Amino acid sequence: MIGKLQCVVLDCPDAGxxxxxxxxLLGGAVNRSDPRWAVGDGxxxxxxxxxxxxxxxRVAGYRAPRWPDQAHPQQFHLDLDVGDIDRAHEQVLALGATLLRVDQAxxxxxxxxxxxxFCLLG
Structure with a gap:
């Protein structure tokens, strides 16, 4: 092993x-005190x-991915297990997510x- 994952960093137009x-979506604490990072507007x-x-x-001129358009690749994605996929679907929409596709599975x-x-898996 060469290293240990410290965190996953996402570029975006508004960090907060x-x-x-x-x-x-996941719970937890935003901007919890941690000596590894200096948090702020960006x-x-x-x-x-x-x-x-x-x-x-925050990245100036941020260009969002357009899944599955490879001209604007997704860069990464998260798979999230949920207990009730229909309820989770409504919750993430209410938070500001956009539905891209419902898979046959x-x-x-x-x-x-x-x-x-990101994907919700039930």
Whole structure:
């Protein structure tokens, strides 16, 4: 092993807004005190209850991915297990997500408010 994952960093147009979106989706604390990062207008963190850390950094001229358009590739995506996919579907829409596709297997592909794809798996 060469290293240990510290956090996943997502580029976005508004770091605080996207951190709060993922907080509502995953739980946890936005901008919890942590000596590894300096948070501010252009950088926010989310420490989840299960120990995952996400960071969000503002990028001037941010260009959102357009899944599945490879001219604007997705860059990464998250798969999230949910207990009730229909309820989770409504909840993420209410948070500002956009439905991109419902797969034949029943999982659903959404975009977060900054355009990053994520999937709900029931």
């Amino acid at each position: 807004d996207l951190a709060r979106f993922y907080q509502a 950088f926010a963190t989310l420490h989840t209850g299960d120990g995952l850390v996400f960071a969000f950094q 029943g999982w659903r592909v959404f975009a977060d408010p900054a355009g990053h794809p």
